[in-house]
Amino acid sequence: MSTSRRNFLGRMSDGLYGAALSSLLAADALPPAYDLRPKAPKLPGKAKAVIQLFMNGGPSQMDLLDPKPLLQKFAGQAPSRDLASQIRQVREAGGIMPSPFQFQKHGQSGIEVSELLPHLAKRVDDLAVIRSMFTTHIAHDFALFIFHTGRMLPGRPTLGSWVVYGLGSENQNLPAYVVLDDPKGLPINDIQNWQAGYLPGIYQGTRVRSEGMPILNLKPDEEYPAGVADLSRSMLHRLDAAHRAGRPHQPDLDARLSTYELAARMQLEATDALDLSKESEATRERYGLNDDATATYGKRCLMARRLVERGVRMIQVFTEGNVWDHHNDLKKNLTYCCKKTDQPIGALLGDLKERGLLDSTLVVWGGEFGRLPIAQSPGPTAGRDHNPSGFTTWMAGGGVKGGTILGSTDDIGYKAQEDPVSVHDFNATILHLLGLDHRQLVFPREGRNERITDEYPVRILSQILR
């Protein structure tokens, strides 16, 4: 039975159809089926899962992973006309601003890392640092749409949706695409950061909360007493069985029944997957769960590892709102963000590696754009404004060559110079590492084969592949 014939009427389902359905498949051309069963990639890919550590706001490249000693030399000077034409808050713009942080070389690769990221520094030999990213919009909202969906419009599928559309999931009892958002607030664009757009709704990310009930409606506010639940269940079974028996050859009814089974299995498995009390004290300590500063992010990094172990395909971990948006007091605020995330990220990379999961798990880090080398509201509490022309991201594991630096920005860290990497190059490379060809991963819609990279020129970042 071919997958493409499983589903009548092109409907979609996250459940498994009953075996009896195979008898229904006739010779007529039937539209493709949409489900979440695991699908083998067409190309060999090392990565089986992706953890995207997304830093909404725009982390400052020249203060973290792209050191620019020349900023010191030019400190206070006015920017060039071209840089000036990119400034949004013209009245607040100041001169060139050096980084207030120190950099040091680390690991065998000698990649320079800011003092704010001591834990990541220990893992540099696993990282491919991309210093020449650029994007095409200067505002968060649009830059986020571009980063996640390839275009600056809402309503298109995110990378995660494409990934689970292409590969399904190894675990049918958990959502294929999980989003771990921060209890302190959603990123800009809220739930649109994991929307399925025009792809069927089953490919949408599922928000899993790290506090309270993890999945919406996973349990009722108040459970029925066990005896009541049993009677209700058997009555429902009786009614649905009779209804079903009177309506042969209606595949949707089977599909619906299976969603009830899946819901029941999900109640058990999700609860178990997210139960961090099953982790050792050493692991909890390692992820920073005992320290208020790192606990919430550490918790979600640890959950991400547990979900990857269980075969979840795509996981996005967000930080609170757009907390990386450092328009003012960069020194204080960037320190806060790094303190919150650095130890958990270091722990996640180390833990995945020790468990032998890093080879098959691609971890990617970055925000929607970077920051300008000039000061915003100059003074002791200066910040930096948005910069789409150059920023830094990194990838690790899943077939990525560790200890690599790709590309560079100009002398002051403003604009991608060598090997500029577009968001499309970045996303296509993630798909490539998963064994998916961005040109082949298409969704037919209104007579057009849609894909995440659209018609943009794309190159796979072969320099960072193992």
Place this chain on the structure above:
Amino acid sequence: MLPLVLLTILGAETFEEQAKPILQARCAGCHNARLKQGGLSVATRDDLLAGGQTGAAIVPGNAVDSLLLSLVMNGKMPKSGPPLRPEETARLRRWIEAGALTEGEQVVTRLVSEREILAPILGAKCFVCHGRREQRGGLDLRTRASMLKGGKSGAAIIPGQPEQSLLVKRIAAQQMPPPALQEQYCVRTVDSAELEKLKQWIAQGARADDEQPAKVDAKNDPAVPAKAREFWSFRPPVRARVPDLPGRTPVDSFLLEKLAAKKLTYSTEASKLTLLRRVYFSLTGLPPTPSEVKAYLADTRPDAYERLVDQLLASPRYGERWARSWLDAAGYSDSEGGVSSDALRPTAWRYRDYVIRALNADRPYNEFLTEQLAGDELFDYRAERPYSPRQADLLAATGFLRQAPDSTYSTEQNFLPERFDAVAAEMEILGTAVMGLSLGCARCHDHKYDPLPQRDYYRVSAIFQSALDPYDWRIPNMECGGVGAKCEEKNLRFLPDLESAEAKSVQAHNAPLEQQIAEIEQQVEAAAKPYRKSAETVDELIKKNEDLRKQVTELRKGLTKLRNSLKPTPGYRALFDMGGEPTPVRILLRGDPNNPGPLVAPGPPSVLSASLPNYEAIPPPYETGTSGRRLAFAKWLTHPQHPLTARVIVNRIWQQHFGNGIVKSAGNFGKMGTPPTHPELLDWLAVEFVESGWSLKKLHRLIVTSAVYRQSSAVSDAALTQDPANTWLSRFPLRRLDAEAVRDAVLKTAGRLDETEFGPPAPIDVKPDGAVLPKPGKLGYRRSIYVTQRRSTPVTMLDAFDAPFMSPNCIRRGESIVSSQALQMMNGEQIRESARYLAGRVIDAAGLDPAGQLERLYLTVLSRPPSPAELTAGVTTLDGLAAQWRTHYTANPSPEPIAAKAAHMALATVAHTLFNTAEFLYVD
């Protein structure tokens, strides 16, 4: 790697050295000077600059924007043969980046045309103050002549002398655009490439383009081959002969003919109760009440069903049900979308109400469309005040093409690209919802499959330019801010209705609140005064003074609450002619506002126009004038001979009734759409529809009284093999209730549905767990169509059952079957609460007898009485449940009486179980 090394040694960066060998070998087969496929030759550098149909192939110095490079890099070109090797693309990239020089050249000099200066540079950065609405300093920069005339400080340009030209001087000194105003006016500093271009243009004599829009003769248009017009959907529908097969209506004759060819016929006729539930949901979106079920069962007249259909079509619930389908196609939303703040549209509901009223009144579809496209051109909207109810209706109707996401209310996204995007989304809605064309595909290039040249996209958008002009943009919402930032009527894309009774009551409500707000601001001002040294604003002052900040914070407490309780000015989120001459429309090469091409005049797509009278905009004869462009377009669109208008709407109505349209791709009747399964039926319906006065109610009646609609959903063995996907309608499709029907039916059966019509939408709440629900309270139980539809926070329950995300619209909904639906129905508190409510209602109506209760419950939820077996089993379950609840309450005592509560909860549990059955969720 050898070639790269060589290249460095030679240092030759010319076309002949670098690009020509590659292009000759790989591209010249099709793109030579003779064949010029796609209009492009690659023989010389200048050929590449001249480009082809999609614009220049290269942009010197800018590899990223060079079409040539993007096509070869993403494997689109060469069409035959392997893709270019990475070292070949690297060579091309390098040559372009180095300035794309040709032999003997140092720098490329080419003539800069006026169009490159006017729209992308001055239009984007200067017109806001020196354009159509304002001429600060007496300066208008819209034409060469007005630049020469200049303003108070003299001529803006001196041809041939860029450095002496005031325009250049001011820009070079970064005085213009004034840094202090850039943020507020949504402009940015002119960058060095733009300044350079401006200087070149002036240096070259500031030549004006002497260009007229190209004439398009729709009947003889070289851009649209005659053969392309032969495609079935581009020819007017012709009433087909009704096949000689008896059915209830001619519709059946067409369908039965196709079935007979497969040796099939319809399934048996559906039972009376099945049909009752089906037609209630079809026409009103709600289930019948127990008394309606009983009344229908008791009606034994032969035409009982037809009478019921008439009764349902006359019900106000019909308009609410079918407005939803139109609003999907129109992309209705109560919020702007686009950016994260997703601002609310406080008056969008007037358009929703217009649609409901028009459908209930069975407004003929041709008028319905005309009102929505050009309601403002049907009367003198500037002069008439107060608006009569009819005029108010016409203005509300034009909300149709104001539904697309529009991010330009944010000062950060009110630049040319976002404005063009907002227009493009409206064009896409117009295309898919009304014309069945993927018009949006022709925004950046000629349509790949349909005979829609890129020119036609811009011609259609020019029809709307008088209302949606990206170079004379108005922010979408009524709040002040953004461009102009002045609370003047002329800056708003909103028509306030200040003389209506509603406006007076809003003013009466707001006046005391506004006074309180003003008083607070005065106090703040008084507190700030001692701290002020120059003209700083209060907000600037409080950044510096902690004491003042504390005082101001204290004073401003409650200010937000006061502001939030202000009612919005009543008025219309309308599409209206802004008067005067709109900016001329140019084809944007590759859809890029920085790349303007030839001028076009307004006009409809040429491929559809051959059989229709010429499009000709005649301005209505009003003093204040509108362009008449949209009114003429509506007239063209609703011509009885129009190939698509009637076909598209009858097909979509069919789709709503049967799950699939006769053309399955209901938004695309073009070449890549699905061919009709029953072309003769589609055309017969389209002609019948037009000839019966474009009446939607008549169309519904025709469909639902046909035998095809009245058959059962049972699948026969023959149908299973011959018609597995039900393409030929050998049975009625079993279908899940749509999102709104699920929620509305739960509320209705529970006796909680608030049937209040019209008005502002019910507010929604986002819970800490992420669930979005209508705010409980007075408005919390209204029909789903009256619940706020905010793009960023879709109501969880509706979202789970496939209510669409509008981006920009939805022609056909998904029908997913996913576990979140099961979780919602099993565990969602709204469902459980409704079940408890329903149990109470049943006890009120049927008393304490378990059999009577079950009878009533089944009638209410499933619109049928229980079978004797179900009744027996049900009574036993009810008993068992009551015992379980009694045990539970005894073990967990509360002050409430145990037995009564247990009996109520037992019935509530059964009700909850019924809500979870397939029978409730699916309509046979």
